[in-house]
Amino acid sequence: SELQEALGLGVSKQDIREQIWDYMESQNLADFPRPVHHRIPNFKGSYLACQNIRDLEVFARTQEVKVDPDKPLEGVRLLALQSKKTLLVPTPRLRTGLFNKITPPPGATKDILRKCATSQGVRNYSTPVGLDSRVLVDLVVVGSVAVSEKGWRIGKGEGYADLEYAMMVSMGAVSQGTPVVTIVHDCQVINIPEALLEDHDLTVDYILTPTRVIATGCERPKPTGILWSKISCEVMGKIPILRSLRDRERQAGKDVTLQDEPRHLLGTSSLQPPPLGTVRRPRDPHQPGSCSGQGEDGPANTVYLASFWKTCNPHTGE
Numbered sequence: 001s002e003l004q005e006a007l008g009l010g011v012s013k014q015d016i017r018e019q020i021w022d023y024m025e026s027q028n029l030a031d032f033p034r035p036v037h038h039r040i041p042n043f044k045g046s047y048l049a050c051q052n053i054r055d056l057e058v059f060a061r062t063q064e065v066k067v068d069p070d071k072p073l074e075g076v077r078l079l080a081l082q083s084k085k086t087l088l089v090p091t092p093r094l095r096t097g098l099f100n101k102i103t104p105p106p107g108a109t110k111d112i113l114r115k116c117a118t119s120q121g122v123r124n125y126s127t128p129v130g131l132d133s134r135v136l137v138d139l140v141v142v143g144s145v146a147v148s149e150k151g152w153r154i155g156k157g158e159g160y161a162d163l164e165y166a167m168m169v170s171m172g173a174v175s176q177g178t179p180v181v182t183i184v185h186d187c188q189v190i191n192i193p194e195a196l197l198e199d200h201d202l203t204v205d206y207i208l209t210p211t212r213v214i215a216t217g218c219e220r221p222k223p224t225g226i227l228w229s230k231i232s233c234e235v236m237g238k239i240p241i242l243r244s245l246r247d248r249e250r251q252a253g254k255d256v257t258l259q260d261e262p263r264h265l266l267g268t269s270s271l272q273p274p275p276l277g278t279v280r281r282p283r284d285p286h287q288p289g290s291c292s293g294q295g296e297d298g299p300a301n302t303v304y305l306a307s308f309w310k311t312c313n314p315h316t317g318e
Contacts (some may be wrong), residue, residue, distance in 0.1 A: 004214055013154050013196055017145045020188055029185055033071065040070040040143030040156055043185040045210035050075025050183055052208040053141075061117060062138040064088065066099065066168070068161065069122055070143035073183055077102070077117035082110075088129060088137065089122050090164050094239045098167050099135065100126035101254045131244055135173040140165070142202065144182040148192040151203045151218025162200050166226040170245050181206040189214070199223065228256045 011019075021037040023029075030036045031044050051206050053059045053076055064086040067077050080087045081104060088099040102125055106115045116125045129135060142161050146154040166172040180202065186209045200223055207214040226247065236242055236258065250256045 004236065011193070011196075016154055016190070016192070016196075017157060020146050020190075023187060024185065027187070030143065031071075038156060038313065040068070040072065040145065041074075041185070041188075042071040043188075046072035046183065047075040048210045049185075049208050050079065052213050053079060053181065055213055056181070056206060058139055058181075058206070062136065064137050065139045065141065066137045066164075066173075067141040068089070068143050069119060071119075073143055074117050076141050076183065078114060081113045081116055088135070089126065090160070091128070094160065094163070094167075094241060097128045097130070097176060097241050098164065099103055099129040100172070101129050101207075102126050131171060131241065131248075135168075137168060137173045139177060140168075140174065140178060140180045142180060142182050142204070144184050144188065144204070146188050146190055146192060147182050147184055147204060147207055149189060149207070149214055149216060149219065150192075151205060151216030152192045152194075152197055153202060153204050154192065154196075162223065163226075165202050166200075166223055167241070167245060169223065169225050170249065176224075179205045180222070181208060183208045185209060186211055200227075204298075228258055230259055232259045238294055242281075276314075 002076065018037075021035070021041065023085070024036055024041050025034070029043050031042045031046065033039065033042065036042065056244060059065075059079075062085055065076075065080050066088040067073050069089050069092070077087060081102065087102040089102060091097050091100055100122060102121060104113055104125055108116070115121045131314070142153070143155070144153050145156050145189055165174065166214075166267050183203045184207065189207060189209060189212075197220070203216075203218045203220050203222060205218060207216065226242075226249075228249075231242070236246070246256045309312065
């Protein structure tokens with residue numbers, strides 16, 4: 001395709017994002033909100049693409065589905081509500097928890113259900129789901145900027161989808177067998193160089209577009225937890241539920257040492273040093289004592305939140 005040829009070789013994830021965003025705007029494929037840059041892009045035909053999820057057996061047998069709050073996924077949220085499934089939506093930037101459960105009022109009309117599926121509905125018709133709630137997610141639906149037919153996914157670069165998935169793993173809400181679906185425009189399905197893949201990248205099992213249902217058959221293992229050594233005290237200060245999860249994993253004997261904690265003081269010589277280029281951030285003075293802890297080595301295949309720092313860096317204005 002014209003877009004794929006423009007991408008060429010030797011590109012970065014950000015190059016791919018910019019090309020997709022530029023192409024969708026220039027070809028008038030984008031839909032509200034615009035411009036789509038720095039977003040999971042909404043696109044013309046998103047509702048049609050969402051309807052294709054009804055053709056998936058995994059959706060038919062789903063009881064609890066987690067759907068990201070992105071605009072192009074609105075149709076799936078509506079279908080989940082109409083099908084009487086439990087709908088979980090991540091809270092914005094994870095500031096007040098991990099999930100909200102969307103609960104329509106009794107006897108809700110189709111118009112009310114439509115409102116429940118929007119961002120306004122997430123605010124007005126939802127209740128928080130705590131860590132102690134027995135959540136077993138049967139299906140995960142995420143937005144993407146680009147995805148390959150092999151199931152390799154690129155998000156908007158902030159790392160929240162990866163973090164949310166890692167937290168669900170930590171809660172026991174998902175397993176390696178939990179299917180992951182993404183919904184995109186046909187132009188967003190491209191070849192992604194394998195060299196760009198990292199252990200933290202969440203892969204997808206199904207891709208839905210306005211014209212196609214793609215079963216990727218992806219066998220690449222999904223992330224199995226949070227790599228605490230890649231998370232700064234600053235991030236911990238912004239996401240309270242992370243602190244609760246960290247306490248649980250510390251009690252379970254896992255290594256919960258954070259990025260900006262000096263490892264040489266812990267007396268655990270088996271721990272690996274941080275990778276070259278890791279930025280040491282100062283402790284958050286407003287979170288005294290929130291960055292202490294030690295334990296055994298965690299799982300090897302864990303989440304590397306490389307791009308997450310951008311959203312939590314005060315120098316970017318976010």
